[in-house]
Amino acid sequence: MTDTLDFAPLRRIGWPWPGAPEAPAWQAAFAAHPQARPARVVEQHRSGYVVADAPESARKAESLPEWQRPRFPSHERAAVGDWVLMEGARIVALLPRRTSIKRGAAGEHYHQQVIAANIDTVFIVCGLDADFNPRRIERYLMLAGSGGAAPVVVLTKADRTEYGADALAVLEDLSAQDIPLLAINGKDPASVAALAPWLGPGCTAVLVGSSGAGKSTLTNTLLGEDRMKTGEVRGSDSRGRHTTTHRALLPLPGGACLIDTPGMRELKPTGEEALAEAGFADIEALTAQCRFRDCSHQHEPGCAVRTAIERGEIEEARLANYLKLRDEVAVAAARLAQRQAEQADERRSAGRGRRPPGKGGRG
Structure with a gap:
């Protein structure tokens, strides 16, 4: 069935190029569902999913019935960035993940929550204001590193402080371990262009960080339009309101995909981290x-x-x-x-x- 697919639109939303490591497992899924067509999960809501098979082609999708069972492992359900097989408006299979970023979910019983799947880069966003916290950055690095994606630390609001260089010096131990560190002005396209090496055609990146760190502002600059709602942070602690309420995958003009996520208060490990x-x-x-x-x-x-x-x-x-x-x-x-x-x-x-x-x- 893959021989009849038009891969060009799929590649514009991150479809793996021929020879990707997961291809054999994916081919087995295609063989089990010969009439199905691939799509990518671009939004995840409590009530269901939104999928796309090309930029600007989003539509609602019905999930697999077993995903609705209360005890079904949440990390085995589709997440934003996942590839699924569709028959009409129904998801019939979840394709194997290449990479992911996960956290331990809150609650008494052990389970994992997938934040984003099939990503190449995790942009760990931290504001150069009261949001700056090296210990929280290390916690995000722990979660990002265990899933196979490459982390990049992005310090935003460099235009609001004279201490950007000092913050980079505080994090020099990370730089010495070849973890990229960038200090940028999220509102300035010329400054945001520093992220270009990780946003080539077909690449997928996810933004993670606390509320008010500047993720939505950065997303708008990369999109070239004010699509994501932004809000002012509190003066006391530089924390923001949750202007992003759900995870969403957005195709960028240059051919990459960006996943914006709400701020996360809890960053519990899954037990699989190094x-x-x-x-x-x-x-x-x-x-x-x-x-x-x-x-x-x-x-x-x-x-x-x-x-x-x-x-x-x-x-x-x-x-x-x-x-x-x-x-x-x-x-x-x-x-x-x-x-x-x-x-x-x-x-x-x-x-x-x-x-x-x-x-x-x-x-």
Whole structure:
């Protein structure tokens, strides 16, 4: 069926080029639904989805019935950026993801929430005002790095402060690990042009950051029109109202796709994260040099991390955040393992409950 598709409109909304790594798995899905056509999820609402198979061709879509079940894993439902197969107005299959950015969802029971799927770049947006928080940036880096997309830290509102260079210096440990750092004026197209290397034709990027960080302003500048609603931030803490109320994928004039997201208050790990991806590769390397394997990096002799702090090579605040995130990831990983064990038990119980054909009853 793929031989009869016109890929040109699909590529304008991020369709993978021929030879993409996921192609074999995708071809299996196509074979199972030979009459279906691919589309990309461009909006996700509580009431359903909006999909598109070309720029400016959005339409509502009915989700798979099993996605409506209360206990169905939320991360196995379609998210913005996902590719699905459509038969008429109905989604009949979710195609395998290439990359994603996820977080642990709030609540007593373990489950994951996909923020965006099939993305190439995660723009971590932080304002150069009271919103500036290196520890929150590290938390976003942790979530972004675990999903396979490349992170870029974008510091907005550079026109409102004289301390942009100082902020970049504060984050020099990230720069030393080849994590791109940019300070821009989100309202100035010439300044925003610094993002161009990550927004080539067919590329998909997602904007993440707190409310009031300037994501919607940046989106409008990249679109070349004021399509996204923006609002003033509070003077006390530079936090904004939730002017973006849902995730949306938007084709950009240059051929890339941009996913704008609402500000997120909770950034819980899923348990699948690697702290080296969160800008802690240097600390992770040092922990391997400590004298004791179970070193807490507090007062033990022979602690390579404490030695680096005493030399001024690592900040105490970075270490404290590293230890905090490490513990959170460990707790989340334990909950994930427990959930996987419960699911395995449920599958075994369901299997024992089935009777082989022709046995155990009248025939």
